[in-house]
Amino acid sequence: MxxxxxxxxxxxxxxxxxxxxxxxDGTRQLDHLVALARSVAAEVLVSTNDPxxxxxxxxxxxxxxxxxxxxxxLEAFHAAxxxxxxxxxxxxxxxxDQPTLQHLVDSHDTSRPATAxxxxxxxxxxxxxxxxxxxxxxxxxxxxxxxxxCARRFLESLxxxxxxxxxxxxxxxxxxxxxxDEVFAKLRHGAVPKTVEVLYFAKLREARGSDEEEVETLxxxxxxLYEELRFRHRLPLAIDALRCARNGDFxxxxxxxxxxxxIVFIPPVAGG
Amino acid sequence: xxxxxxxxxxxxxxxxxxxLDPAAGGFCSFEGxxxxxxxxxxVERLEYEAYAPLAEKEGRRILDEARERFDILxxxxxxxxxxxxxxxxxxxxxxxxxxxxxAFGACRYIIDEVKSRVxxxxxxxxxxxxxxWVRCDHCAGE
Numbered sequence: 001m002x003x004x005x006x007x008x009x010x011x012x013x014x015x016x017x018x019x020x021x022x023x024x025d026g027t028r029q030l031d032h033l034v035a036l037a038r039s040v041a042a043e044v045l046v047s048t049n050d051p052x053x054x055x056x057x058x059x060x061x062x063x064x065x066x067x068x069x070x071x072x073x074l075e076a077f078h079a080a081x082x083x084x085x086x087x088x089x090x091x092x093x094x095x096x097d098q099p100t101l102q103h104l105v106d107s108h109d110t111s112r113p114a115t116a117x118x119x120x121x122x123x124x125x126x127x128x129x130x131x132x133x134x135x136x137x138x139x140x141x142x143x144x145x146x147x148x149x150c151a152r153r154f155l156e157s158l159x160x161x162x163x164x165x166x167x168x169x170x171x172x173x174x175x176x177x178x179x180x181d182e183v184f185a186k187l188r189h190g191a192v193p194k195t196v197e198v199l200y201f202a203k204l205r206e207a208r209g210s211d212e213e214e215v216e217t218l219x220x221x222x223x224x225l226y227e228e229l230r231f232r233h234r235l236p237l238a239i240d241a242l243r244c245a246r247n248g249d250f251x252x253x254x255x256x257x258x259x260x261x262x263i264v265f266i267p268p269v270a271g272g
Numbered sequence: 273x274x275x276x277x278x279x280x281x282x283x284x285x286x287x288x289x290x291x292l293d294p295a296a297g298g299f300c301s302f303e304g305x306x307x308x309x310x311x312x313x314x315v316e317r318l319e320y321e322a323y324a325p326l327a328e329k330e331g332r333r334i335l336d337e338a339r340e341r342f343d344i345l346x347x348x349x350x351x352x353x354x355x356x357x358x359x360x361x362x363x364x365x366x367x368x369x370x371x372x373x374x375a376f377g378a379c380r381y382i383i384d385e386v387k388s389r390v391x392x393x394x395x396x397x398x399x400x401x402x403x404x405w406v407r408c409d410h411c412a413g414e
Contacts, residue, residue, distance in 0.1 A: 245323070
């Protein structure tokens with residue numbers, strides 16, 4: 001198996017390159033992913049147009065099509081390694097671990113175009129911790145030519161074999177500083193299920209269709225909880241438009257959640 | 273009375289009475305009224321809602337800050353929630369002081385802070401049948 005790590009993203013919402021972020025244990029995210037990938041793959045490639053960032057022992061794989069995201073990486077891989085499958089890994093997977101990759105490699109079904117995990121919340125296929133077989137890779141160039149840019153929709157079009165995540169939070173990713181706080185909290189404290197009470201007001205109440213719910217969550221912070229709920233219920237407000245409150249007073253987004261907390265996400269206020 | 277969220281009509285006279293003081297030489301109040309237009313569109317009514325426990329807590333903090341920043345005697349504020357028709361009172365601030373300057377200053381401070389910090393939301397219902405949450409309908413993420 002060959003692993004391909006995505007390192008070509010612009011990390012705009014994070015405000016800095018995700019692959020150079022130092023993890024709680026002091027290792028750089030890219031080096032961490034390379035070491036993980038090595039545990040299941042004989043060869044590790046790094047998808048980047050800047051060969052200088054590829055760590056020792058890995059090979060940089062530049063895109064052939066600019067601005068086509070993960071599909072461009074798959075296209076470049078197929079051109080360089082025709083007939084070979086690839087394990088594609090997103091650079092923003094701060095929680096992916098060895099048992100998860102091992103399960104994917106051990107369970108992958110070569111009779112299907114791809115093998116992927118189900119997202120723990122919406123149950124849809126996750127495209128960036130996925131094994132793509134040559135049959136799938138042969139379809140990438142046509143998808144790009146048809147202006148397909150969404151890796152998830154491409155993967156779903158392949159009708160992949162779908163696996164349950166052995167470690168539920170393993171594919172929680174981080175694209176913003178608040179999400180990074182959340183994944184770091186999970187790395188430090190573990191992703192332990194807890195139940196909290198969430199109150200909804202105004203626009204969020206209408207979008208959720210309810211003013212109150214009990215939520216079982218793996219989130220460690222208020223920010224992580226909001227992102228879970230936003231994803232689950234398609235809530236219309238971005239986290240940076242909101243404030244949050246815990247047990248009746250304003251709190252920071254990084255505030256650790258405890259079982260039984262009452263959490264309120266506060267849309268922009270407009271009294272008077 | 274200091275800061276309260278009410279779901280029934282606000283009585284301005286009650287706020288005035290709450291800040292009466294024989295030492296006061298000046299009284300200043302602000303009333304926020306529901307008007308029939310917003311940004312060129314005809315408004316039929318407004319609807320307010322609040323996260324009441326935190327709204328009252330934050331409102332009391334604002335009144336405490338006003339007493340620290342301005343040389344006033346008393347301050348009170350009531351904000352209404354629920355549907356309010358045109359001309360109705362949405363919010364009333366009342367301040368008494370020995371002299372008029374701090375009364376004006378504190379009154380202005382309180383209404384500005386209430387509008388920007390207290391978890392109260394306002395939905396506009398327009399005469400054309402549409403509606404929208406003020407300050408929320410153009411937020412990032414839409």
